[in-house]
Amino acid sequence: MSKAKKVLDEAREIRNPEIDLADKAISSFEETPGLLNMTYITRLTLSHNKIKSVPPALANLTNLEILNLTNNHIEELPLSLSSMPKLRILNLAINRLYNLPRGFGAFPVLEVLDLTYNNLNEKSLPGNFFMMETLRALYLGDNDFEYLPPEVKNLKNLQILVLRENDLIELPRELGELTRLRELHVQGNRLTILPPELGNLDMTSNKSVFRFEGNEWVAPIADQLQLGVGHLMEYLRSEAYRITYNRYSTNKPQVPPPCVDKAKKISRIR
């Protein structure tokens, strides 16, 4: 009997709604007999396995609130996933996603979406990606974004946005409309300037985090960051910066080269 089957039998016996199948050497859902019939479960953790594809029937688990597929080999997702009525937390970090299915943004109640360490960029996002109004945390670190679509402003409830170690060249001005944002990670990108609207965000309270290291900031921004985030935010709001920003917008600073660091990402292995 496989380890996975043993866990499932035990869980069925006590009707445990939370299924832990982390690191069980599973490479396919065929190795988890009956799992897709356990419609009462609320959490399914399948981290550290070798799952390549997710069957559409997974969406039969209509009571599922947390689905954790971190560190697998997933290359493709079924469209049905986004119709799961109670799914609040979806963790797809460390996989091999180059694309998301069309209509992926239709999740009715999704709050946390972790897509860290995949191969996504602005072109691989479906049109409705930023329609997930219930989203409070979006993790896109370790991907290949060069631009963030301005539609990001639709994520009105977003509190956490992670863009660590992408290839971002610019941030959209619309980011300044995410008034509830209190964590913004943009370290390790190719950023040089910041939109003045970012000054509207409350990034200076003790509940806020702004991570910015590892970018090639223009001198005025680098100087303010040296003094602290509070100084930077004040500077972004100033008339002086508005003029500076306009000048940089017409006469763009040289785009730094892509980060070579990520070339060895295992997510690239096809």
Add this chain to the structure above:
Amino acid sequence: MFSKIDLSPSIPSLGSISQSRLFQRRANSKDDLSEEYRSFQDIDYEFIDKSDLQQHGFSRTVTSTMSLDNMLCARCGDGFEPHEKIVNSTGQLWHQQCFVCAQCFQEFDDGIFYEYDDRKYCERDFQILFAPCCGKCNNFIIGRVIKAMNASWHPECFRCEMCETELADTGFIKNAGRALCHECNAKVKAIGSGKHVCHKCHALIDDKPLKFRGEMYHPYHFNCTNCGVELDYTAREVRSRPGFAANDMNELYCLRCHDKMGIPICGACRRPIEERVVTALGKHWHVEHFVCAKCEKPFFGHRHYEKKGLAYCETHYHQLFGNLCFVCNQVIAGDVFTALNKAWCVHHFACSVCDQKMNQKTKFYECDLKPVCKKCYDKFPTELRRRLKRQHEAMPQRKAATPT
């Protein structure tokens, strides 16, 4: 003309009269007109009433002692026969058959006639021809006539259009085509100008009114129940309560006395609290005015949370001050794990990769401000770990995050 004395005693058969408005009204009227006369004060018709007749003119005399030669009938101009009955009225003499109504040529009933334009009419014809009609009941007006609003009225028919009080003796005010008494006119004006009318003196309240037992008044009509001082608009109405007011009706107190009575004042609306009092944040509150500073819903006895002099409901206190669990997004009741700029409830403080529960003693790594247990971190791709490590070292002034 005189020979027509044998005409029927009914209404004269003059076409113009039978077509007239007066005539038609007369025909509709059920009143008989034989009621006693009263004096016409408001119009200039001349009339002679019964008592006048008895006192002054109109006596039938036999003129034996007078010279008949120089006595002529005022109507036909002929002389009088000896022993003929002569009518003497208002200094003129008449043949008996000449002393008749100018309209119907009948003798006057009871000798009562009306004179108009030097002609004499019987009562019936006078009314038909000349008497005014009431603008309300359409009946002839005998006695006092009120002329107003382009019509004539019985005094008892001319009333305020709002409250129906008689206006004949009090006078009236024309307001938008209506006749109103002074009070109703003031009320209408007050409503139009957004002001109140004093419930006592019915005059307009120009300054701030005083509300008492549901009505508006000039404050100066009242005195403080306690000290007797004349009140102004700041006076307070106090519901009776043991030791403060004798009866079960509200009483008025000046502000000074009111404050001395020790009635708590609501910290929100600044009005006295007469029912349940909530005491919190060092102030008193109406139950319905003690509300969450964020959603403004009253607590109604539910638990509230205080922060910087403000009160919050459980949900908004945690939403604002960060004690929502990162996983379940619910308010954390009981112990709170705080780390990585986030909070967790006891059930949900777990590794973000394998979902295994952690406690205060569990060591964990931080990745994008999410907790990762050591076992999971060791399974991360080597190159990712290397980058995270390098980044971690580059991070300025980092403190080790531990759950509390």
